[in-house]
Amino acid sequence: xxxxxxxELQKALSGMDYPTDKQHLVDRARKNKxxxxxxxxxxxxxxxxxxGPNEVQKxxxxx
Numbered sequence: 294x295x296x297x298x299x300x301e302l303q304k305a306l307s308g309m310d311y312p313t314d315k316q317h318l319v320d321r322a323r324k325n326k327x328x329x330x331x332x333x334x335x336x337x338x339x340x341x342x343x344x345g346p347n348e349v350q351k352x353x354x355x356x
Contacts, residue, residue, distance in 0.1 A: 296330060297330060297331060297334060297353070299350060299354070301327075301328070301331060302331060302349070302350060302353060303346070304325065304327070305321070305322040305325050305327035305328075305331045305332075305335075306318060306321055306322060306325070306346065306349065307321075307325055308321065308325070309321045309346070311343060311344055311345045311346065312342065312343060312344045312345070313342075313343055314341050314342055314343070315335065315336070315338050315340070315341045315342075315343075318335045318338075318343065318349060319332055319335050319336050322335055334353055335349075335353070338352050338353070339352075340352050
């Protein structure tokens with residue numbers, strides 16, 4: 294996704310504890326004052342369980 298960088302995603306999820314689910318990712322991004330495009334992308338993920346940040350990154354950039 295050209296309008297979202299891995300660095301922006303890392304900043305949005307800073308402090309996230311894993312494993313986690315999609316709702317907690319969305320909540321963390323909002324708490325970190327992430328851009329709406331990031332929150333929207335996280336909320337739209339098909340997968341619901343993530344063991345670590347690499348899984349989140351794969352889900353975001355490979356969908």
